[in-house]
Amino acid sequence: MLNQILKLNSKIFNDDVEKNSTRQGFGEGLLQAGIENDNVVALCADLTDSVKVNIFADKFPNRFIQIGIAEQNMASVASGMAAMGKIPFIASYGIFNPGRNWEQIRTTICYNNQPVKIIGSHAGLSVGPDGGSHQMLEDIALTRVIPNMVVISPCDYIEAKKATIAIAKTKDPTYMRLSRNDTPVITTNDTPFVIGKAQIVFVPEVGLAHVGIIATGPALYKALVAAHTLEKKGIKVKVMNLSTIKPLNENAIIILAKETRAIVTVEDHQIVGGMGSACAECLAQNHNVPIEFVGVRDQFGQSGTPDELEKHYGIDTSDILEKVAKVLKRRV
Amino acid sequence: MENLSDSKIQELENTANNIRKSIIEMLNHAGSGHTAGALGMTDIFTLLYFHTLKHDPKNPLWEKRDRLVLSNGHICPVLYATMAHAGYFPVEELNTLRKFGSRLQGHPHREFLPFVETSSGPLGEGLSQAVGMAIASRIDEKNIVGHKIYCMTGDGELDEGQIWEAVMLAGKEKLSNLIVIVDRNNIQIDGNTEKVMPLNNLSDKFKSFNWFTQEINGHDFSEINNAIYNTKNSNGMPSIIIANTIPSKGVKEWEGDYHWHGKAPNDKEAEMAQSELNNKK
Numbered sequence: 001m002l003n004q005i006l007k008l009n010s011k012i013f014n015d016d017v018e019k020n021s022t023r024q025g026f027g028e029g030l031l032q033a034g035i036e037n038d039n040v041v042a043l044c045a046d047l048t049d050s051v052k053v054n055i056f057a058d059k060f061p062n063r064f065i066q067i068g069i070a071e072q073n074m075a076s077v078a079s080g081m082a083a084m085g086k087i088p089f090i091a092s093y094g095i096f097n098p099g100r101n102w103e104q105i106r107t108t109i110c111y112n113n114q115p116v117k118i119i120g121s122h123a124g125l126s127v128g129p130d131g132g133s134h135q136m137l138e139d140i141a142l143t144r145v146i147p148n149m150v151v152i153s154p155c156d157y158i159e160a161k162k163a164t165i166a167i168a169k170t171k172d173p174t175y176m177r178l179s180r181n182d183t184p185v186i187t188t189n190d191t192p193f194v195i196g197k198a199q200i201v202f203v204p205e206v207g208l209a210h211v212g213i214i215a216t217g218p219a220l221y222k223a224l225v226a227a228h229t230l231e232k233k234g235i236k237v238k239v240m241n242l243s244t245i246k247p248l249n250e251n252a253i254i255i256l257a258k259e260t261r262a263i264v265t266v267e268d269h270q271i272v273g274g275m276g277s278a279c280a281e282c283l284a285q286n287h288n289v290p291i292e293f294v295g296v297r298d299q300f301g302q303s304g305t306p307d308e309l310e311k312h313y314g315i316d317t318s319d320i321l322e323k324v325a326k327v328l329k330r331r332v
Numbered sequence: 333m334e335n336l337s338d339s340k341i342q343e344l345e346n347t348a349n350n351i352r353k354s355i356i357e358m359l360n361h362a363g364s365g366h367t368a369g370a371l372g373m374t375d376i377f378t379l380l381y382f383h384t385l386k387h388d389p390k391n392p393l394w395e396k397r398d399r400l401v402l403s404n405g406h407i408c409p410v411l412y413a414t415m416a417h418a419g420y421f422p423v424e425e426l427n428t429l430r431k432f433g434s435r436l437q438g439h440p441h442r443e444f445l446p447f448v449e450t451s452s453g454p455l456g457e458g459l460s461q462a463v464g465m466a467i468a469s470r471i472d473e474k475n476i477v478g479h480k481i482y483c484m485t486g487d488g489e490l491d492e493g494q495i496w497e498a499v500m501l502a503g504k505e506k507l508s509n510l511i512v513i514v515d516r517n518n519i520q521i522d523g524n525t526e527k528v529m530p531l532n533n534l535s536d537k538f539k540s541f542n543w544f545t546q547e548i549n550g551h552d553f554s555e556i557n558n559a560i561y562n563t564k565n566s567n568g569m570p571s572i573i574i575a576n577t578i579p580s581k582g583v584k585e586w587e588g589d590y591h592w593h594g595k596a597p598n599d600k601e602a603e604m605a606q607s608e609l610n611n612k613k
Contacts, residue, residue, distance in 0.1 A: 041468075041471065062471060063471060065467060065505075067497075067501060068497075068500065068501070068504075070494075070497035070500075070501070072460075072493070072494045072497060073460045073463075073494055073497035073498050073501060075460075076457045076460030076461050076464065076494070076498075077460050077461070077463050077464035077467065077498070077501065078464060079450070079460075079461050079464060080401075080450075080460065080461035080462060080463060080464020080465040080466075080467075080468065081464040081465070081467060081468040082464075083399075083449060083450065083461065083464070083465060083468075084464075084465050084468035084469060084472070085468070085472075086468050086471075088464075103454060104457060104460075104494070107451065107452075107453070107454045107457060108450070108451075108457050108460070108461055111441065111443075111451045112442060112443075112450060112451050113443060
């Protein structure tokens with residue numbers, strides 16, 4: 001059952017569940033952050049409407065910089081603006097930002113430790129028909145490896161909005177990963193959000209859980225659907241929303257592993273270097289339990305509908321159920 | 333025109349000579365580092381820190397200071413030595429260059445030395461940061477004080493594509509508060525810039541991107557000073573000063589030799605150079 005304390009969307013398992021995109025949540029959150037703080041500025045590389053920076057740009061034209069198709073310049077210009085006291089948000093598709101401009105992010109943003117907020121939209125296989133060139137599946141790996149960086153991957157429209165407002169208030173270089181598509185709205189305005197705090201969004205009705213599913217981004221919905229199915233079969237599950245991937249909420253992950261003694265991680269990203277890897281690094285050092293990973297297995301994507309791609313590349317609900325069965329067999 | 337007096341020029345020449353001596357001493361102590369560019373840019377750094385910049389060595393983070401971004405971070409011995417002579421930190425500290433725990437990292441790191449505006453080293457990134465500073469300064473109404481953003485770049489680093497992304501943006505945004513000085517010394521690691529990757533006519537290139545362009549002798553204090561003064565007439569454009577310099581300027585035997593780009597003098601070489609500079613006083 002949904003964890004009642006978190007006041008999640010009670011209609012999440014209905015067929016007509018409300019949907020919206022995390023990029024839309026970001027766009028609205030950025031407007032709010034801009035209203036709250038004059039120092040918030042936005043930079044975009046010719047994808048302003050697509051990554052929803054237009055909402056901010058319309059309201060604050062003097063605090064919006066159109067950089068052109070030049071993501072490397074965008075990252076370093078933002079660093080310079082931050083050095084003058086601004087809180088710059090740089091937004092593009094994840095494949096270009098932090099893909100194209102990784103070294104600029106490392107040197108001019110993170111090495112300088114400037115509070116630039118890097119927004120990578122259209123991440124994951126869910127971009128669909130645009131094909132493998134545009135399906136950013138390596139961004140979590142690319143960003144979490146850099147010192148000083150905070151990495152956030154909100155699960156839905158509302159959480160993306162809250163996360164945007166929250167990261168505008170910190171001094172940390174931050175990467176936030178967004179998706180293109182409308183996905184189920186899991187949280188509500190009343191659900192708490194704190195950077196760095198994982199949440200158990202699904203719990204057994206009674207007793208301890210036998211498996212813990214840790215998910216990040218809109219893939220959390222698939223984890224919830226899987227948990228809902230497992231619950232009906234009498235398998236006790238806890239599901240964690242790990243929306244901050246760095247700094248990792250190690251305590252919460254260790255507590256979940258101690259209770260369940262079996263973990264499955266779920267992400268729309270390469271397994272190598274992703275959120276699941278971060279959890280594995282933590283558990284290998286602190287509380288070693290069997291872990292199974294749902295994610296893309298060292299492959300590039302291709303054109304197709306998101307559903308087709310998620311089935312083909314093994315990040316669908318059925319894959320989560322399969323991995324749960326597998327990890328339960330390994331459970332000691 | 334604000335002309336430098338003869339006595340001011342003499343004073344600057346003496347200071348530059350002392351800074352060159354510090355550069356050679358610190359590089360010799362470090363045992364590695366970049367000599368040619370540091371010595372070649374000494375006159376420009378001397379003029380900036382001892383005449384041009386609005387700054388306060390006793391209050392390095394003064395909000396209204398002019399910003400100086402060193403894009404080609406490898407010539408940091410000249411930045412460190414000039415800042416030390418200007419009073420930012422003790423000259424004795426220069427000999428900690430490149431040593432473990434030193435504030436004077438092999439390439440500047442502002443987490444170690446907050447007096448530098450940016451960390452640098454990887455080439456082609458400083459101009460973008462200076463452009464960001466110039467844009468931010470313009471957005472901010474409280475900064476109408478009119479501080480300037482200076483950016484020092486090498487010529488070899490103009491090979492980087494990111495430079496031209498920043499050049500386009502500065503032209504588009506009409507950043508008249510941005511002054512870039514290119515160290516046109518015609519050398520880079522693999523040899524002559526025109527052989528490695530021809531830059532051809534830099535003035536024409538920058539003009540076509542809507543920059544106010546000047547070309548000067550980077551060792552003539554009056555020319556450097558006049559060029560900076562002339563940027564007031566940039567007519568709303570960002571300014572580029574192409575400073576023709578001699579790599580390793582001040583040590584005759586090394587002048588113009590690209591092999592000195594990335595090496596430090598040994599004891600014997602340093603002694604020879606010091607005695608040459610001592611004779612100039």
